[in-house]
Amino acid sequence: MAVAETAGLDPVLGFALVGALGVGSQWLAWRLRMPAIVLMLAAGLAVGPGLGVLAPSEQFGDLMQPMLAIAVAIILFEGGMTLNVRSLSDAAVGVRRLVFIGGPLGWAASAAALHWAAGLSWQTSAVFGGIMIVTGPTVIAPLLRQARLRKRPAALLQWEAIVNDPVGALAAVLAFEVVVVFGNGASAGGAIFDMVTGIAIAAALGAAGGWGLAQAFRNALVPEYMKVPVLFTLLLVVFAVSDAILHESGLLAVTVMGLWIANADLPSYAELRRFKEHATILLVSGVFILLAANMDRATLLAMDWRTLAFVVTVILIARPLPVLVALAFSDIPLRERLLVAFTGPRGVVLVAVAGLFGDLLVDVGVEDGAQVTMLAFALVAATVVLHGFTLTPMARWLGLTATETPGVLIVGGSRWATALGLAFAKLDLPVMVADPNLAHLRSARDAGLDTFWGDILSEVAEHKLDLVTYDKVIAASDNDAYNTLVATDLAPEFGREHVFQLRRLRQSSRHALPSTLGGQAIAADETYFEANARLADGWEFRVTKLSDEFTLEQWRDRHPDAVPVADLGPGGTLRLLGPDTKVKSTDGTRLLFLGPKREERKEDRRDENGQDTLKSA
Known part of the structure; x- marks a missing residue:
């Protein structure tokens, strides 16, 4: 069995360590009543750039990116499966506003923060700004469990996180296509046509996958013991086919598929969702440990005052302002608007997609694309720690917890x-x-x-x-x-x-x-x-x-x-x-x-x- 040269662990031991650290961090967080995300981030940094025990990119090689992509797809699919339209109730208007108004405004505000605070070019700012509208279901879900929010603000945060994740990835794709068009003089009309076609096909694939699965389960075409394997296999097929047609559109396809299944009234829905929740806990743990451990010391040491200025600007301006504008003149109380506006933790999708597009920008001649990964990690670390410790006190201060004592x-x-x-x-x-x-x-x-x-x-x-x-x-x-x-x-x-x-x-x-x-x-x-x-x-x-x-x-x-x-x-x-x-x-x-x-x-x-x-x- 081959042993990694830079670290003393072979891939099998590496996987075991990732699993032990991820699940162990979640268990310890439960015992200590601390945010699990914070402990997972600290554990990953400790075994990665800290002690040098784990180097995921070198130990897992070319499998690293596909593993992360599949993990994020499963996480988003499970998130889509939690979004039953009937659960929206009085939060429906707020969710629509956060997606259709808050999304574009957040894209513009994030791009401005990247250009003026972080000092990036407009090309890189436009691409990375699209990714930054995601708030991350991998982070929101544990925080909501801990904070015990009332139903409407919890629904607003959960729906925004899951729906905006694929939207943010597609916004980055659109911005990148524009950068390529202006860079090599290609046809703008052709790029836009390819983009729209890819999105339409991804949505159609997701809906077709969800409909087909629902029909098969409802008509007893799949035996009970094979339902979960069939679900996983179809999920991977839909994701892979959609991603092959348009890069990152697979996230949209699996989210649509999850939404369809969540609203199909399947008799076996509860069992499917429960198994998916268990799988997602393992995947969230593993992905966070991998991403934190994959950071190198040089990247961490490259953070300077501009990095700090960028993070502060996003937390205090680029996140709250678009949300407050989007929810203005709605029936949502001011207290709930403030909570949503100042709660914007970023997670797995941001770091994974940012790293991908950072490399692509460098390949097409945009040199400052190399800074995207470092800025993404800084934003994720800062928001995870900040909101992990402040969401519950803020919700209590605003009177938005379901109860002080369960x-x-x-x-x-x-x-x-x-x-x-x-x-x-x-x-x-x-x-x-x-x-x-x-x-x-x-x-x-x-x-x-x-x-x-x-x-x-x-x-x-x-x-x-x-x-x-x-x-x-x-x-x-x-x-x-x-x-x-x-x-x-x-x-x-x-x-x-x-x-x-x-x-x-x-x-x-x-x-x-x-x-x-x-x-x-x-x-x-x-x-x-x-x-x-x-x-x-x-x-x-x-x-x-x-x-x-x-x-x-x-x-x-x-x-x-x-x-x-x-x-x-x-x-x-x-x-x-x-x-x-x-x-x-x-x-x-x-x-x-x-x-x-x-x-x-x-x-x-x-x-x-x-x-x-x-x-x-």
């Missing part, structure tokens, strides 16, 4: 659900009770809790509810099969460790559901009827605060029969407790428990830090 979604209305919901409300947590039966929600509505009348698994719930407000789910209806379905379906979205359900009634092996389905046990692991019977017998949900003066052991001595349900740490971290989960005894932890109703003496209230009893509804 809450609990209770599926199934009952006396038990209402009493538990009131207990969570006492902890200042968002709580919603959902049930398809309106009568089951009566007690929750009367108690002042937020309710949703309908199936929580329906498209209406997906598009109308800000589910990002909640990070815990309790399936507690009187239908065990429905509880199991809800817990199983929502587990990938919320995380299996955050989905709970009441215990199913004991059934014969002939009728019992598999134990691998459903959610985790909560509290005393009781059935719907046992849980509600406790309240009928006089039990109630109560909240107390643990401290150095009133410890967990003292609480246990005072309430020997009580059942812990949840604890809320001093930092605001909520845990739902199962029958075997240990309660945290940290000073300041608030404990929610279910206990027998009793008369409390004044000293009891003083011992328990003045916490009032929360009676069941």
Whole structure:
């Protein structure tokens, strides 16, 4: 096996290192509650120009660019698959304005920043300015997960990032064609005709691929176990054919294909999208590590005051101004306009496409095209770090987060659900009770809790509810099969460790559901009827605060029969407790428990830090 000369790793070890660093960075970011993109960027720089352990261009050779191109295509396709038109709702006008008005204005503003701040020629500025209108779904998606934005500003940022990515690449193609025409005296009409034809063919290929795949899946022409392989193969074919017709048009083709599939109402859509999300996480991690590690020290050291001036100009002028103009006089509130205007992280597509066109510009005699890669990397690094640390605080300051502290979604209305919901409300947590039966929600509505009348698994719930407000789910209806379905379906979205359900009634092996389905046990692991019977017998949900003066052991001595349900740490971290989960005894932890109703003496209230009893509804 050949070993790279400049680094001590062969290609196989190189791939393994990229995967370990990418996934490891995302895991560490989850543990530390930091932006994952920042850690991936730092890891790539450390093993690349820092330690010299990884040199992707030399270790992977001619495969480097095709790998990046295919990875970006899959990422954009997955992004297109998330764009269901029904999810736009009240953000549709804003998205159209950001694409059709903000895109051209951003192109002009970016070109001006490149020419006057970075000192590039107008030819290079026009080409690179087109690429700079992309904001990067590879960066936006992790940031949106972290910031927990409200539905409309999140939709604006997500749609703009995914739709503008191929548009920016095609804008660069158009500008490059113009540079070539003026450089060699070729026919401008012929270049424009080729460009328009290529775009039309790319859009048609994407639509045809999406339509054909949808028809094949809907008519059972592809067996279930082959759907994902067929999807990947068709994606690669559409991308390659379109790119062969017009360079970089493959990105448009796969985005259109993803959009078509997202709106085709396929029965297997959820499974396809889930697998694509997993693949995209791996690809985003790998691409970021590769691009950061591929930077060389000479390029990094070439950054000077002009580079800084360019980055500052883009962040403070070239990004906000076009967005504010595009969204002016719309029904979008000023706070949301400001958030979108000052949130413009760039990602994989910018660096990959910029590097390609930088080389092409040099080949046609535009010497300062060699600076494009360095400027692109500087912009990506600066915006990733800036927005990675500022988006969440800015969203909170503008009041655009779905919630300060994620809450609990209770599926199934009952006396038990209402009493538990009131207990969570006492902890200042968002709580919603959902049930398809309106009568089951009566007690929750009367108690002042937020309710949703309908199936929580329906498209209406997906598009109308800000589910990002909640990070815990309790399936507690009187239908065990429905509880199991809800817990199983929502587990990938919320995380299996955050989905709970009441215990199913004991059934014969002939009728019992598999134990691998459903959610985790909560509290005393009781059935719907046992849980509600406790309240009928006089039990109630109560909240107390643990401290150095009133410890967990003292609480246990005072309430020997009580059942812990949840604890809320001093930092605001909520845990739902199962029958075997240990309660945290940290000073300041608030404990929610279910206990027998009793008369409390004044000293009891003083011992328990003045916490009032929360009676069941």
